[in-house]
Amino acid sequence: MKVGNKLIVITGASGSGKTTVSNYLHDNYGVLRVITHTTRPPRQGEQNKIDYYFETQASFAKNHYIESVNYAGNQYGSSREALQRAWRKRRVVSLVLDTKGAEAYVKVMPKQLIVLYVAITDAKILRARLEKRGDTPAAIEQRLQSEEAKRDLAVPAGLKGCAHVILNDSWDEAKQQVDQVLKEELIRK
Ligand SMILES: Nc1ncnc2c1ncn2[C@@H]1O[C@H](COP(=O)(O)OP(=O)(O)OP(=O)(O)O)[C@@H](O)[C@H]1O
Numbered sequence: 001m002k003v004g005n006k007l008i009v010i011t012g013a014s015g016s017g018k019t020t021v022s023n024y025l026h027d028n029y030g031v032l033r034v035i036t037h038t039t040r041p042p043r044q045g046e047q048n049k050i051d052y053y054f055e056t057q058a059s060f061a062k063n064h065y066i067e068s069v070n071y072a073g074n075q076y077g078s079s080r081e082a083l084q085r086a087w088r089k090r091r092v093v094s095l096v097l098d099t100k101g102a103e104a105y106v107k108v109m110p111k112q113l114i115v116l117y118v119a120i121t122d123a124k125i126l127r128a129r130l131e132k133r134g135d136t137p138a139a140i141e142q143r144l145q146s147e148e149a150k151r152d153l154a155v156p157a158g159l160k161g162c163a164h165v166i167l168n169d170s171w172d173e174a175k176q177q178v179d180q181v182l183k184e185e186l187i188r189k
C-alpha cells in the first residue's frame with residue numbers, strides 16, 4: 001500500500017445517490033471507482049467488470065475480500081485485488097459500500113479514508129429514485145423491506161465523527177458539498 005494513497009468510501013441508503021456521487025468524482029476529479037463483486041444479477045444496462053464483477057456463488061468464494069456482506073439477499077464483497085488494481089492507476093480512488101462495509105474499512109485503514117455518507121431528508125423519495133433507475137417493482141420491494149436497507153437510513157455508530165454527511169435532496173446542493181469536502185481533504189492537504 002503506497003504512502004499517500006487515498007480511498008473515498010461512499011456509503012448511505014439504497015437509492016440515496018452513492019453511485020451518482022462516485023460518477024461525479026470520476027468525471028470531475030478523475031477518481032476511479034474500485035469495482036466490487038456481487039452475486040446479484042445485473043440490472044438492465046449494467047456491464048460485467050464495469051459496474052460490478054458479477055459472480056456465481058462458486059466464483060464469489062474464490063476472491064480475497066477486505067470485507068464482504070449479505071445485502072437484501074445477495075452477496076457483495078470488495079477484494080484486495082480490485083483495490084490494488086485501482087491504486088496502481090490512481091492515487092485517489094472511490095468505493096461504494098453499504099454502512100457495514102464502510103465501518104469495516106474505518107477499522108482496517110482509517111488513515112487512508114475519506115468517508116462520505118449520502119443522506120436524504122425524506123426516506124419516501126428512495127422508492128421513486130429506485131423506480132426512476134429502472135429497478136423492477138419486486139426488486140424495489142425486496143430491497144426496501146430488507147433489514148440492511150432500513151439500517152442504512154441512518155449514520156451508524158462506527159461512522160459517527162468520521163463521515164462527512166452529504167445531503168442529496170437536491171443534486172446541485174449535493175455537488176457543492178462534495179466539492180467542499182474534496183477541497184478540505186485533498187486540495188489543502
Ligand atoms: N439529487 C437527486 N435527485 C433526483 N434523483 C437523483 C438524485 N441523486 C441521484 N438520483 C437518482 O436516483 C437513482 C438512484 O441513485 P444511485 O444509483 O446513485 O443510488 P445508490 O445510492 O448508488 O443506490 P444503491 O445503493 O441501491 O445502488 C438514480 O436514478 C439517480 O440518477
Ligand SMILES: Nc1nc2c(ncn2[C@@H]2O[C@H](COP(=O)(O)O)[C@@H](O)[C@H]2O)c(=O)[nH]1
Pocket residue numbers: 012013014018036037040067068069071076077078079096097098099100101102
Ligand atoms: N459492504 C459492501 N457493500 C457493497 C459492496 N458492493 C456494493 N455494495 C453495496 O451494496 C448495496 C446494494 O448494491 P446494489 O448495487 O445492489 O444496489 C449498496 O448499498 C452498495 O453500496 C461491497 O463490496 N461491500
